[in-house]
Amino acid sequence: MKQNIIIAGSSGSIGGEFTKQYTDDPNVEKVVTLSRNVNNLNHEKIQSIKIDYSNEATFKNLDEISKLDSISKVIIATGILHTDQIKPEKSIDSIAAEDMKQVFQVNVFGPILLVKKLIPLIKKSKGVKIVFLTARVGSISDNVLGGWHSYRSSKSALNMMIKNLAIELKRLNKEHVVIGIHPGTVKSHLSEPFLRHVKHDIFNPKESVDLMTQVISKVSQTDSGKCFDFSGKVIEP
Numbered sequence: 001m002k003q004n005i006i007i008a009g010s011s012g013s014i015g016g017e018f019t020k021q022y023t024d025d026p027n028v029e030k031v032v033t034l035s036r037n038v039n040n041l042n043h044e045k046i047q048s049i050k051i052d053y054s055n056e057a058t059f060k061n062l063d064e065i066s067k068l069d070s071i072s073k074v075i076i077a078t079g080i081l082h083t084d085q086i087k088p089e090k091s092i093d094s095i096a097a098e099d100m101k102q103v104f105q106v107n108v109f110g111p112i113l114l115v116k117k118l119i120p121l122i123k124k125s126k127g128v129k130i131v132f133l134t135a136r137v138g139s140i141s142d143n144v145l146g147g148w149h150s151y152r153s154s155k156s157a158l159n160m161m162i163k164n165l166a167i168e169l170k171r172l173n174k175e176h177v178v179i180g181i182h183p184g185t186v187k188s189h190l191s192e193p194f195l196r197h198v199k200h201d202i203f204n205p206k207e208s209v210d211l212m213t214q215v216i217s218k219v220s221q222t223d224s225g226k227c228f229d230f231s232g233k234v235i236e237p
């Protein structure tokens with residue numbers, strides 16, 4: 001059966017590449033793209049829906065997809081590290097409550113409220129793979145550098161939500177799989193200000209998505225709740 005796929009953050013570098021690849025996939029019937037601005041990607045398979053995590057009223061727009069028979073994958077490729085006003089904090093002194101709330105709104109609250117809204121559709125589908133873009137810096141055991149307080153801790157919180165959701169969805173249907181995936185360091189709006197400091201490989205979005213697509217296709221029920229990197233290696237919490 002042909003697949004229906006939902007991609008949040010389709011306007012981003014990584015979400016945009018996932019959208020392109022799944023749209024080109026002959027096994028995919030429909031790609032529902034979610035973004036703050038309606039996509040101008042002109043393709044008959046794409047249904048574009050406007051949602052903004054900072055405005056929960058926009059989640060109502062998702063009612064449009066309740067008529068789908070089923071979905072097979074949800075890719076959540078949204079996230080912020082910085083905005084025009086927000087910079088990742090180098091020290092505790094620079095933490096500001098409103099900025100931290102905004103980072104959590106986009107990196108944690110939005111994605112999980114999105115999945116909450118999709119639960120009726122997930123319930124009528126079999127073996128849905130829900131993939132959250134997370135980051136290695138959300139791993140507590142891997143943290144040796146410190147800093148980036150809001151971003152790091154938002155990704156740690158997201159990783160906990162991934163685990164919780166995996167446990168809960170398993171009770172609904174053992175075939176559902178929920179994972180987090182770290183894309184590597186990828187050229188994008190999010191990473192751009194920091195790339196000059198990077199000493200390891202930097203991927204373009206296609207390289208990263210090619211690798212992540214392999215990981216996503218291989219994960220099964222026993223992997224649900226875990227976080228992986230782009231090569232399929234488990235990232236310890």
Ligand SMILES: NC(=O)c1ccc[n+]([C@@H]2O[C@H](COP(=O)([O-])OP(=O)(O)OC[C@H]3O[C@@H](n4cnc5c(N)ncnc54)[C@H](OP(=O)(O)O)[C@@H]3O)[C@@H](O)[C@H]2O)c1
Binds near residue numbers: 136187
């Ligand atoms: N790039 C990297 O090196 C890297 C490394 C580790 C993890 N990641 C993770 O990978 C994911 C994708 O990042 P990326 O590099 O592709 O970044 P990106 O190009 O900046 O894309 C970020 C996406 O998030 C969306 N977004 C931001 N604020 C939103 C809001 N209020 N409501 C709904 N959507 C919102 C953006 O939409 P707009 O276009 O409307 O702003 C955009 O689609 C993120 O979760 C990030 O943390 C990236």
